[in-house]
Amino acid sequence: MAMKYDAIVIGTGQAGPSLAARLAGRGMKVAIIERKRFGGTCVNNGCIPTKTLIASARTAHVARRAGDYGVTIGGSIVIDMKKVKMRKDAVVRRSREGLAQWLKSTQNLTVTEGHARFADARRVRVGDELLEADKFFINVGGRASIPPFPGIDQVSYLDNSTMMDVDFLPAHLIVIGGSYVGLEFAQMYRRFGSEVTVVERRPGLIHREDEDVSENIKTILESEGIKMRLGAECIGFEKRGDKVAVQVNCISGDKTVIGSHTLLAVGRIPNTNDLGVEQAGIKVDERGYIQVDDELRTNVPGIYALGDCNGRGAFTHTAYNDYEIVAANLLDGDHRRVSDRITAYALYIDPPLGRAGMTEAQVRKSGRKALIGKLPMTEVGRAREKGETDGFMKILVDAETKKILGASLLGIECDEVIHSILDVMYANAPYTVIQRAMHIHPTVSELIPTMLGELKPLE
Numbered sequence: 001m002a003m004k005y006d007a008i009v010i011g012t013g014q015a016g017p018s019l020a021a022r023l024a025g026r027g028m029k030v031a032i033i034e035r036k037r038f039g040g041t042c043v044n045n046g047c048i049p050t051k052t053l054i055a056s057a058r059t060a061h062v063a064r065r066a067g068d069y070g071v072t073i074g075g076s077i078v079i080d081m082k083k084v085k086m087r088k089d090a091v092v093r094r095s096r097e098g099l100a101q102w103l104k105s106t107q108n109l110t111v112t113e114g115h116a117r118f119a120d121a122r123r124v125r126v127g128d129e130l131l132e133a134d135k136f137f138i139n140v141g142g143r144a145s146i147p148p149f150p151g152i153d154q155v156s157y158l159d160n161s162t163m164m165d166v167d168f169l170p171a172h173l174i175v176i177g178g179s180y181v182g183l184e185f186a187q188m189y190r191r192f193g194s195e196v197t198v199v200e201r202r203p204g205l206i207h208r209e210d211e212d213v214s215e216n217i218k219t220i221l222e223s224e225g226i227k228m229r230l231g232a233e234c235i236g237f238e239k240r241g242d243k244v245a246v247q248v249n250c251i252s253g254d255k256t257v258i259g260s261h262t263l264l265a266v267g268r269i270p271n272t273n274d275l276g277v278e279q280a281g282i283k284v285d286e287r288g289y290i291q292v293d294d295e296l297r298t299n300v301p302g303i304y305a306l307g308d309c310n311g312r313g314a315f316t317h318t319a320y321n322d323y324e325i326v327a328a329n330l331l332d333g334d335h336r337r338v339s340d341r342i343t344a345y346a347l348y349i350d351p352p353l354g355r356a357g358m359t360e361a362q363v364r365k366s367g368r369k370a371l372i373g374k375l376p377m378t379e380v381g382r383a384r385e386k387g388e389t390d391g392f393m394k395i396l397v398d399a400e401t402k403k404i405l406g407a408s409l410l411g412i413e414c415d416e417v418i419h420s421i422l423d424v425m426y427a428n429a430p431y432t433v434i435q436r437a438m439h440i441h442p443t444v445s446e447l448i449p450t451m452l453g454e455l456k457p458l459e
């Protein structure tokens with residue numbers, strides 16, 4: 001006999017819990033199922049722990065530079081990796097336990113722990129239990145992709161989850177993958193004191209970004225002593241005693257890098273392989289992403305997919321926005337759609353990259369007439385005062401409508417500054433609104449109007 005609910009949420013990532021609580025708040029009988037740890041990737045092995053570790057790494061970096069600011073530290077800078085991990089664990093635990101407590105104390109909401117698998121389009125099995133509902137909300141997220149690199153089964157490697165257990169300093173960390181996840185770990189461990197090599201298959205880092213952004217980030221990371229092996233087209237692994245040898249077959253330099261540890265950060269795959277999507281008749285694409293429409297409905301009536309597993313976003317804020325879209329349509333009579341949202345994200349190296357809308361390459365490809373503004377961080381008073389002038393800010397504007405098309409801000413506090421641009425984009429207002437706004441001095445944001453005052457045609 002199946003236990004009957006009005007709605008079942010699978011996964012407690014960044015969309016499921018809020019949606020479950022909203023539905024339960026409307027008097028629906030709701031179940032939420034979690035197979036591992038409450039809070040999913042972001043809380044346990046994604047955003048929260050990495051940003052907590054990055055804070056420790058930045059502290060070490062600033063401490064090493066103390067002399068530049070006239071501050072003398074009497075002794076060497078020592079990183080206690082056990083304490084670093086303990087601090088991270090405490091921050092994560094607080095989020096995870098807070099979430100679990102909230103869910104378990106929410107009225108009309110039943111929390112079930114175990115792996116959910118569809119039996120058919122109206123029932124899921126969790127261990128011996130069968131749960132039934134007319135509505136399902138899938139929020140199963142994703143995990144690190146481990147491609148079948150030659151020799152990968154011969155060596156031990158780390159991924160973003162197992163990195164969370166590291167409480168020691170790897171002598172030489174080889175990071176496979178020069179994109180968002182890999183670069184954050186690379187800089188973090190370099191600052192903790194490891195030797196770090198980034199091995200990237202493509203000729204440049206973070207290939208989705210403009211070349212000037214990618215190049216500038218490379219320069220920043222290299223200036224901290226991170227070694228880059230780009231254009232590594234034939235990556236392979238081999239055990240060498242207690243070390244790992246990575247064949248890189250690069251455009252230049254040695255063909256092998258030998259390190260003490262290796263981290264695989266080469267993309268993510270959705271957790272849909274063991275969900276029983278076939279039994280429910282839910283369509284997935286060739287990579288396993290659940291196919292959804294603009295309101296996150298799957299092809300099966302009553303079944304929705306939210307967060308990373310639908311392939312429409314890969315961030316906590318896109319997953320949470322998915323929840324808002326579904327809740328608005330189902331509960332508020334407010335017609336919200338995925339296509340309403342503007343691309344926005346940050347890369348949390350230091351200094352961070354804040355991104356909104358189109359890249360310069362995308363604008364060029366679109367063929368529209370555009371204006372561009374670019375300003376090095378050396379011109380930002382606040383950056384000079386702080387002694388952190390790496391990076392630049394770049395903005396693109398439609399020459400005819402004056403609407404902002406996109407921005408890439410690489411520099412201190414740019415993960416925050418980007419929102420002043422993003423909000424004007426959401427307001428669908430012309431760039432002149434920010435250009436004429438009086439901003440506070442001394443901030444990074446005060447240079448945005450200056451940059452907009454110096455726009456030039458995009459040649």
Ligand SMILES: Cc1cc2nc3c(=O)[nH]c(=O)nc-3n(C[C@H](O)[C@H](O)[C@H](O)COP(=O)(O)OP(=O)(O)OC[C@H]3O[C@@H](n4cnc5c(N)ncnc54)[C@H](O)[C@@H]3O)c2cc1C
Pocket residue numbers: 010011012013014015016033034035036037038039040041042043045046047048050051114115116117139140141142160181271274275306307308309313314315316317318319348
């Ligand atoms: C190292 C790293 C750093 C990141 N940093 C950032 C950042 O700074 N900012 C940002 O916006 N994003 C960041 N991300 C991405 C972000 O973590 C994800 O986009 C976000 O967590 C996606 O949330 P989600 O709700 O889709 O799924 P998840 O958070 O992955 O949650 C899915 C949940 O479903 C559960 N589950 C899966 N299958 C089943 C099943 N069959 N039955 C029951 N439960 C199941 C899982 O155990 C998990 O708890 C980072 C990711 C990584 C890996």
